[in-house]
Amino acid sequence: MSLRKQILLNAFSMNCVGHINHGLWTHPRDRSHEYKQLSYWTDLAKTLERGLFDGIFLADIVGVYDIYQSSVDLTLRESIQLPVNDPILLVSAMAAATQHLGFGITVNTSVEAPYTFARRMSTLDHLTEGRIGWNIVTGYLDSAVRALGQTGMNEHDTRYDRADDYLDVLYKLWEGSWADDAVVLDKTRRVFAEPDRVRKIHHKGPYYQSEGYHLAEPSAQRTPVLYQAGTSGRGRRFAGRHAECIFINAIDKAAAAKTARALREEAVAAGRRPEDIKIFVGMTVVPGRTASEAEAKLADYLDHANPEAGLAHFAAGSGIDFSRFEPDEAIEYATGNAIQSVTQLARQKGWTKRQLLKELAMGGRYPVVVGDGAKVAEELMSWVDEGGIDGFNLARTVVPESYVDFVDIVVPELQSRSAYKTAYDDGTLRRRLFGAGDRLPDNHYGSQFRRLEHVR
Amino acid sequence: MSLRKQILLNAFSMNCVGHINHGLWTHPRDRSHEYKQLSYWTDLAKTLERGLFDGIFLADIVGVYDIYQSSVDLTLRESIQLPVNDPILLVSAMAAATQHLGFGITVNTSVEAPYTFARRMSTLDHLTEGRIGWNIVTGYLDSAVRALGQTGMNEHDTRYDRADDYLDVLYKLWEGSWADDAVVLDKTRRVFAEPDRVRKIHHKGPYYQSEGYHLAEPSAQRTPVLYQAGTSGRGRRFAGRHAECIFINAIDKAAAAKTARALREEAVAAGRRPEDIKIFVGMTVVPGRTASEAEAKLADYLDHANPEAGLAHFAAGSGIDFSRFEPDEAIEYATGNAIQSVTQLARQKGWTKRQLLKELAMGGRYPVVVGDGAKVAEELMSWVDEGGIDGFNLARTVVPESYVDFVDIVVPELQSRSAYKTAYDDGTLRRRLFGAGDRLPDNHYGSQFRRLEHVR
Numbered sequence: 001m002s003l004r005k006q007i008l009l010n011a012f013s014m015n016c017v018g019h020i021n022h023g024l025w026t027h028p029r030d031r032s033h034e035y036k037q038l039s040y041w042t043d044l045a046k047t048l049e050r051g052l053f054d055g056i057f058l059a060d061i062v063g064v065y066d067i068y069q070s071s072v073d074l075t076l077r078e079s080i081q082l083p084v085n086d087p088i089l090l091v092s093a094m095a096a097a098t099q100h101l102g103f104g105i106t107v108n109t110s111v112e113a114p115y116t117f118a119r120r121m122s123t124l125d126h127l128t129e130g131r132i133g134w135n136i137v138t139g140y141l142d143s144a145v146r147a148l149g150q151t152g153m154n155e156h157d158t159r160y161d162r163a164d165d166y167l168d169v170l171y172k173l174w175e176g177s178w179a180d181d182a183v184v185l186d187k188t189r190r191v192f193a194e195p196d197r198v199r200k201i202h203h204k205g206p207y208y209q210s211e212g213y214h215l216a217e218p219s220a221q222r223t224p225v226l227y228q229a230g231t232s233g234r235g236r237r238f239a240g241r242h243a244e245c246i247f248i249n250a251i252d253k254a255a256a257a258k259t260a261r262a263l264r265e266e267a268v269a270a271g272r273r274p275e276d277i278k279i280f281v282g283m284t285v286v287p288g289r290t291a292s293e294a295e296a297k298l299a300d301y302l303d304h305a306n307p308e309a310g311l312a313h314f315a316a317g318s319g320i321d322f323s324r325f326e327p328d329e330a331i332e333y334a335t336g337n338a339i340q341s342v343t344q345l346a347r348q349k350g351w352t353k354r355q356l357l358k359e360l361a362m363g364g365r366y367p368v369v370v371g372d373g374a375k376v377a378e379e380l381m382s383w384v385d386e387g388g389i390d391g392f393n394l395a396r397t398v399v400p401e402s403y404v405d406f407v408d409i410v411v412p413e414l415q416s417r418s419a420y421k422t423a424y425d426d427g428t429l430r431r432r433l434f435g436a437g438d439r440l441p442d443n444h445y446g447s448q449f450r451r452l453e454h455v456r
Numbered sequence: 457m458s459l460r461k462q463i464l465l466n467a468f469s470m471n472c473v474g475h476i477n478h479g480l481w482t483h484p485r486d487r488s489h490e491y492k493q494l495s496y497w498t499d500l501a502k503t504l505e506r507g508l509f510d511g512i513f514l515a516d517i518v519g520v521y522d523i524y525q526s527s528v529d530l531t532l533r534e535s536i537q538l539p540v541n542d543p544i545l546l547v548s549a550m551a552a553a554t555q556h557l558g559f560g561i562t563v564n565t566s567v568e569a570p571y572t573f574a575r576r577m578s579t580l581d582h583l584t585e586g587r588i589g590w591n592i593v594t595g596y597l598d599s600a601v602r603a604l605g606q607t608g609m610n611e612h613d614t615r616y617d618r619a620d621d622y623l624d625v626l627y628k629l630w631e632g633s634w635a636d637d638a639v640v641l642d643k644t645r646r647v648f649a650e651p652d653r654v655r656k657i658h659h660k661g662p663y664y665q666s667e668g669y670h671l672a673e674p675s676a677q678r679t680p681v682l683y684q685a686g687t688s689g690r691g692r693r694f695a696g697r698h699a700e701c702i703f704i705n706a707i708d709k710a711a712a713a714k715t716a717r718a719l720r721e722e723a724v725a726a727g728r729r730p731e732d733i734k735i736f737v738g739m740t741v742v743p744g745r746t747a748s749e750a751e752a753k754l755a756d757y758l759d760h761a762n763p764e765a766g767l768a769h770f771a772a773g774s775g776i777d778f779s780r781f782e783p784d785e786a787i788e789y790a791t792g793n794a795i796q797s798v799t800q801l802a803r804q805k806g807w808t809k810r811q812l813l814k815e816l817a818m819g820g821r822y823p824v825v826v827g828d829g830a831k832v833a834e835e836l837m838s839w840v841d842e843g844g845i846d847g848f849n850l851a852r853t854v855v856p857e858s859y860v861d862f863v864d865i866v867v868p869e870l871q872s873r874s875a876y877k878t879a880y881d882d883g884t885l886r887r888r889l890f891g892a893g894d895r896l897p898d899n900h901y902g903s904q905f906r907r908l909e910h911v912r
Binding site for chain 1: 534673
């Protein structure tokens, strides 16, 4: 057992062509357009498992990026998360191709009733034998609201109130409806499940009502590992209560440290320990066998990346149509949106469009670490130490080589520094991430719903 | 090429323990409780593909059977479709394990907005390379309405009106939003999709509104093969317009012929040809290497089946709590429910509870064909000839042996009589079922939505 903190790693991807580092789909070796094929995903899963990745984290968006130039033209030409397929449907194929890799799947709470969504997650937790995580997303693009035929997007805080209520229904179903000993599978007595060990939930919340039995029997984790990415004030409070893994954006280690500290304080305020949440920073890595190989690779990637596409993506997140600005014109940044932290940073720095495009040279907003394996490993370790974080969501560059390179070049260097596991531990995703049990810990808000009086 | 009509075959299953023939989970060789494991499904898919099955048809139910004895006690003890996991999440793993098998997945139109559901089906059509079908279900159990927190179940006809509107949104997204030549993937010109070949849909229907771009690029079939099972008057009209494959229950060949004729007339009334719908009858088969082996197997199965569990299932479908009746008491059957045809039959025959239990000896309501391979093959062929149908949804008995037996014992006898294919044709599920194109035929209602004026 190593004493040094082990870095956690998720591959950060999406069921689409352009995800974070836009424009790289035009690289001759890039295969991200093969996202429609199962083998693309099963091959990727096997590569990640070879590199002992903790999980693959799949983003999602419902709606389109239509702020920049008030159109989707650039979005379509550069395939900026459009087209985008459903991520949840990839899981069972990747699970069949692997044994340990975890799956963090983004699903918006506005898409369906908690009752049927609870079953989807339980089904995946069964099929993966406890390797499923859910990235809780509550917001929506305006274009999604119109596409879904909903009456209008909720105010930011109301969204989180709704999501709190949604989660309560889920906890009741996942944690409270079936006792651990409900399923006995006794062929002789002809009892599959003991009726007195299964109970109806009765939920009458401000936003959701549900009365019924959970449709799924208990899975290994019951509640999937809960991921979240909101970092606004209300979002942090929501994360402090619910999230077990939090994904943050940070421009540097000091910013990461500040956000991580604030998030752990929220967890403590919710009765948990600081270490009960694992914090992942979004990161782009370009490793080479040698420093010069890495630099040459970076230059090649930058030739294919499209900063303007990155700007169009950022426009959707910030609500600002940057196409309306001259290169050096001052930009008035708003606050209070979904990726507030990045907008805040841009506002603090007073970035003009020209400066934004420079920041987005790789087509995306994440810090870029370049170098040979040793240099990348040490830089990542320093992020963990100085940033007070637990690991990384590694954005892809050219697919699949960005993950193959990371596994072949960086992983051994992390391992030789005792900063990364050399084999998977057994058990569920939650057990491996936290070194404890398969289920929500007793100090987690959701654990109270195991008790009968909280279900009724 | 054979001149004789080729029998179409679906394995009829469900992501749960007890499906149609209830009680057989207690058989020592039955492994249906392994439904939570991926290998159960991938092994089954491989068996079916070895037997050249056209598809696996997965039923689903949201809600629980709580009519019989006004409780779920027997439902839980005999696992009568409870617990039941989500079927859609099984597809990608089975697709990765096979090359030709089709997937007919049941999804209720009330679960989510058409916009996100359209993406789910397109995603699966991509991942399966055109092997996906959708079984359109519109109704709900009362227990589901309460669990989903919806305000009340719609009247039967309104349900179909709603579903018509839901389908219109889907057709616009699937058929009309992206032109076939929209995705060019031109790395040199930096054009993934041509913006002027992708268009927004604008739907303002009586029940659904949607304004947006389909999130998925065109898949092989675009619209999945459309399955339906409704056989009431309004359901038949709905099927005549939309369905390409229809699943019916029939107690004998004459009943099948009557229903099949009525359905084909509805198709003709909707501007289609009688042969544009394929009709599948639900059937249970118990084959043996010899007639006596089959009879012994049947007796063994009957020892483990539970007619009372079958009655509890039928109670939920008919809305009648049969537990309140004496064995020989007259039962007043209602009309107008989801499985009207079976209730009608019971009413016509004036079945008492004692008689129902006898009909349900195998735990389910389907005709049971027993015998050696030759006898079963000839009986199935006679159903097709006299019943005017196209094939069968084969209910499972003891799993997996019921499918293994069918493949090993019956398939060769069907093949030697030129009644069943000896190899898969290439192409999509629709192409293989109908011997024509990958897309909806031009005489199908949904095909009109390819034209711009119908999308706007």
